[in-house]
Each structure stands twice: as structure tokens, then as C-alpha cells.
Amino acid sequence: GQWEGLLAEVVGNRIDLLDLLNSFPSCEPPLPRLIELLPRLKPRYYSAASSPLHSPGKVRVAFSLVELPVRWWWESVGGLMPRHGLSTGWFNDTCSGSVQTLGNTQLHSSLVQVPIFPRLQNPFHLPSSPTRPLVLIGPGTGVSPFIGFLQHRRLLAR
Numbered sequence: 001g002q003w004e005g006l007l008a009e010v011v012g013n014r015i016d017l018l019d020l021l022n023s024f025p026s027c028e029p030p031l032p033r034l035i036e037l038l039p040r041l042k043p044r045y046y047s048a049a050s051s052p053l054h055s056p057g058k059v060r061v062a063f064s065l066v067e068l069p070v071r072w073w074w075e076s077v078g079g080l081m082p083r084h085g086l087s088t089g090w091f092n093d094t095c096s097g098s099v100q101t102l103g104n105t106q107l108h109s110s111l112v113q114v115p116i117f118p119r120l121q122n123p124f125h126l127p128s129s130p131t132r133p134l135v136l137i138g139p140g141t142g143v144s145p146f147i148g149f150l151q152h153r154r155l156l157a158r
Helices: 002-012 017-023 031-037 086-094 144-157
Strands: 067-071 080-084 099-102 105-108
Touching: 080 086
Parallel strands: none
Antiparallel strands: 067 080, 099 105
16 A cells, blocks of 8 residues: 555655654654664774874774765655764764775874773784785775784884
8 A cells, every 4th residue: 555655765765753843844853752662872983093002092084975865755855865874874973073085985083082991802814923924905994903903013113
């Protein structure tokens, strides 16, 4: 029926609750009810793009801000709306004054304090011998750990 078609359109176009509320301004649900509907955020893991030898107690993070164009499904609005990832969008907005750009990768300096929750069981690490050759292949991690690994190797060589 009509509800299945509407549901398919909402899911197919990645329409979220905010999109629906913007499309129907007369809909004013109570804030506590909206908060109940929000899914619990899952942790986002980022690899350190710095060595702990460089700046103890500080970490650099490299990330790419991906912009996903989402088509407005409501006919009166039309067009494409940019959508950013939740975590990288927050990094970009919060740390905009401390961003260094390297190609499409943005390196954030230590000017902004961001709460972190390190992953305690991380099998991704350098070999114990600093003379052992490295073959660096990114298993979906991007360049962040490699920047940190190379910085660490350089500092160990001093």
C-alpha cells in the first residue's frame, strides 16, 4: 500500500528524522519523545597520526571529510542536500581553526581538546625492532597510522 511505498522512499533516499521534520514544519513532537527515538551513538575509532614520542599526552588525528549528496524527497524542496559523517563533520566544525590540509586529508593540531576513548586491544602496531623493514598497506585505516609509524621510527632513529 501507500505506507510501503513511503517507507521504501524514506529508506532508499536515506531520509532521517531531521529531514522529515524539516519537510513537515507543522509537525512539532515533544523533545523528550524525539530523544527517545534517537539511536545510541556507537564509538568511532580513529588511528593516531602521531607518535607518543613526539608530544606525550597529545595525539593528532587525520581524517577525510566526505560529503554525501542526499536527494530531498519532498517535491517542494527538491535538489541535493550535502550530508557529512557525524564524527568527521563534528571534527571539521569544531576544529576548523586548527586544521592543516594534506590533499584531501585534514590533520588537526593540538589546539582543540577532544575527548578520546582509546581502544585497549589494538593489534595494529609497529614491530619491536626499529630496523625491521616495513610494508605499509592500509586495511581500511587510511594514512593515519602510517604517518604516526613513520614519525615514531624517525624519532627512534635520533
